[in-house]
Amino acid sequence: MSDTWRIVEEELSKPSLFRSRESLMPEHLPDKLPHRESEIRSLVSYFKHLVHDPGSISQRVLIIGGVGTGKTALSKLFGKIFTRTAREKGYNVSYVHVNCHRNRTLYNIIYDIARQLALPIPSRGLSAKEMFDALLVFLDELDQYVIVALDEFHYFASLSQSDAVYFLARTYEAYEGSKRINFVFIASDTSKLAFLDPVTEGYLLRHVIKLLPYTSTQLHDILKYRASIAFFEGVYDDEVLKAIADYEGVDKGGGGNARHALEALLLAGDLAEKDGARRITIEHVRRSLASLSREIVSVSEFIKHSSLHELLVLLAIIKLLRRSGVREVRIGDVEEEYRSICEYYGEIPRKHTQVYEYIQSLSRAGVVSAHPSGRGHRGRSTMVSIDYGPLDVLENYVVETIKKRRELGL
Ligand SMILES: Nc1ncnc2c1ncn2[C@@H]1O[C@H](COP(=O)(O)OP(=O)(O)OP(=O)(O)O)[C@@H](O)[C@H]1O
Ligand SMILES: [Mg+2]
Structure with a gap:
């Protein structure tokens, strides 16, 4: 048998850790909802x-x-x-x-x-x-x-x-x-x-x-229930579930978000399977949690291909959001921040319509969200937010990319 045949055979005959991987997918509706x-x-x-x-x-x-x-x-x-x-x-x-x-x-x-x-x-x-x-x-x-x-x-x-x-x-x-x-x-x-x-x-x-956001104890119960359906017996132990529940529980500084917790469990299972392991270990959980900010990974592709001024506008949004600590900022304030960033880098700022177009394109790519403000605000304006994080990691990435772009003179 050729090597490739053997590899395919070997991979296919590996026992799966999942009894039902689909049951951990976001669209799956469980039969009960603990808590x-x-x-x-x-x-x-x-x-x-x-x-x-x-x-x-x-x-x-x-x-x-x-x-x-x-x-x-x-x-x-x-x-x-x-x-x-x-x-x-x-x-x-x-x-x-x-x-x-x-x-x-x-x-x-x-x-x-x-x-x-x-x-x-x-x-x-x-x-x-x-x-x-x-x-x-x-x-x-x-x-x-x-x-x-x-x-x-x-x-x-x-x-x-x-x-x-x-x-x-x-x-x-x-x-x-x-x-x-x-x-x-x-x-x-x-x-x-x-x-x-x-x-x-x-x-x-x-x-x-x-x-209310879930506490770590509640998430622990939820994970116990969902894991018992998703995995074969003996594939995980309670420590693994507890580690995820503690990471995500609102009382332990997490977001209390059950989707995150289930994603982390699914990813840990996938990593263990890829390793050819028989059980999910704490190390798989660590790796899974570390890469969970994969929104940043997924937007990094787009960022890599963005133009210099698109990146400067994005940097303005990130800096404003970080400095103000609010969830969303006005496009007018973004533009002002963008102009001062341009000054810092010695770049000539683009016109308003172009800045607006950059924000729309960042929004279409899912890097930021842009939407009209509600009536509560003075006048109608576009509000911009970034709903994932951490923003400091994202900021570093954008600054690095801007630096490279300028070195290359693009
Ligand atoms: N109490 C629970 N028990 C078991 N699974 C749960 C529980 N709460 C949430 N989940 C699971 O967590 C995931 C997220 O839940 P859901 O999509 O209902 O949240 P949501 O509040 O609608 O979030 P969003 O604001 O993003 O729409 C789903 O996969 C859901 O099945
Ligand atoms: Mg929902």
Whole structure:
């Protein structure tokens, strides 16, 4: 047998450490969510009219919580089990999950709801409101009730006209018939909704479920459960899970983010498998945690190919964010910082429109996020943020690249 054949054979016959690697992927919905039981109970109690007195009210609940606190998983798992139970009891209740990051207009949201419910609503020729009316007619005909989850709702709220948000938040306000649509709004925090008019905001804030970042003990339980499904027995020991939970737990200075913790576990498993090891060791966990700032790794490709002035603008954003300690900065302030950085490097600053274009291109590449400010700010402006880190590592990398670029005279 040739060497290559032998290598392929050998690699294929290696036993895997994973019983189910897919179960650690972000899109996998687990069967239970340790430490979110009371939140599931709250959701059930908010929506129990759907099996006690369907149509009597249209419920709205807002789930808020930071990144990786389980908002999406909580809503989906609740929706899945609740509708299944309701159907078993003979009630026609469905759950649809709409991502407002992908569907940012009222039209797209309503179209997506209709599509998921498999209602034959034409995609052309109707306005958003006409489509909504058609949806209501179908639901009446089918005697069906729906829980609509609007995930990443703050995207829709910040980008749409307030009457669109108003329309969703206050549907049925003066409606006499059977109220068939209920909402779960999901957002990262209430400040993102603060620019709504007070009445609409009041509607959204009436029933709030707040998810706190996970502590290391909670993450430890979550990892124990998820690891028992993902790996074969004997592949990991508790020390490994504890190390990840301690790194990420909010009480130990971490972000309390379950997604990070699960990513670290998956990566540690992959590293162990690549090493041909039979078990995941603490060293695999260390390596996994060290490379977890892989956003920086992934943006470094783009940075390598950026023009000098694009890099100077990026440096301005990083410096401003670090100095001010806030989450996002105004484009006007970025431009001012950029001009003083140009002065330092002896470069002639580019014009406003060009700076704006650089920021858009950095944003398209996912290096920064740029979005219009909400109404709370004086005047409309573009806000820029960087949602990963650490920023000092990123800054060093950008400064190094600028230095090289200038040495080469590019
Ligand atoms: N209590 C839990 N038990 C088990 N797995 C959990 C738990 N909480 C979160 N997870 C898992 O952690 C990951 C992140 O959760 P999820 O996507 O629901 O967070 P999120 O709050 O929606 O985050 P984002 O703000 O980024 O949208 C998912 O893979 C989810 O299955
Ligand atoms: Mg989510």
